[in-house]
Amino acid sequence: MKTLVCVSPGHFEYQSTTTPSIKPGFSLLAIKRIGICGTDLHAYQGNQPFFNYPRTLGHELSAEVVLTDNPDFKPGDAVTFIPYFYCGLCIACRSGKPNCCKHIRVSGVHIDGGMTEQLLVPSYALIKAEGLSYDELALVEPLAIGAHGIRRANVIKDEFVLIIGAGPIGLGAMEFARIAGAKVIAMDINDDRLTFCSKTLGVDYTINPRRENPLEKLELITNRGMPTVVIDATGNLNAINSGFTYLAHGGRYVLVGLQKENITFSHPEFHKREATLMSSRNATRADFMHVMDCMRKGLVSPATYITHRVDFDQVRDCFEDFLDPNNKVIKAMIHLK
Structure with a gap:
């Protein structure tokens, strides 16, 4: 499968990578949309804290389930997921604050993220679309x-x-x-x-x-x-x-x-x-649910944020454009088939 890797500041490469093997407690997703966020831009520029290279960026994601062991989901379901993977054991997790887990691993920051065709994520992180589009699902995380x-x-x-x-x-x-x-x-x-x-x-x-x-x-x-x-x-x-x-x-x-x-x-x-x-670090499941509820009620219109769209195959060549204030980018959205 094709993966876009930020190998060093200012340098992307498309690489051929192996499709992840399914394992207990994890779900395999086919990525559909990737929102480009400030973290991605800062990582590309070389000024993102908690960051090492090379890294596959991307954590504002929507996807289709390929394989899962979560009984509440099935292949073909449209989903987003909470990209802050937590340990469940530290004092923050035990206090109901997995968003600031002591051992947190954020997709696309501490570990490789979603600028790829398929991604393996913890099954507990999945969230059902319940009527929201892939565009809307990819905007839940930044709004949260x-x-x-x-x-x-x-x-x-x-x-x-x-x-x-x-x-x-x-x-x-x-x-x-x-x-x-x-x-x-x-x-x-x-x-x-x-x-x-x-x-x-x-x-x-x-x-x-x-x-x-x-x-x-x-x-x-x-x-x-x-x-x-x-x-x-x-x-x-x-x-x-x-x-x-x-x-x-x-x-x-x-x-x-x-x-x-x-x-x-x-x-x-x-x-x-x-x-x-x-x-204020990251967000919780309650925040994700609140955002999605507001979307369904029409209190938030995600479409107003998307000013630029790009196919996955074109990201490397146009990423610099998203840094130029003259292009008036609010949210750039990457499309995968």
């Missing part, structure tokens, strides 16, 4: 990341939620903050992305910190109260550090984006706010 961040922040109706970064993860967070009833503020340095937020997603307010003073704009929007929730979805060190200054007294700051360096902030300023700082 945003949904998990909103759940971590315990967003409530009518509070101001600032989401920094209007990439796919940030856009998902905006969607689920809106669904929770929040007043959503999008911050990004890309005006095209901000236009997408306001016109397509119905975001209440937008801020471009390169064109306007973000503190003054936030004070105006919130009647000087400032956002009670700030979510970083950039993974940019400067953006993360700046986010501390936007937080209301008593507020919550959630780091969804990830970068390699140390964050810094004023302890007195943070302390006097009695603020809460937390990270």
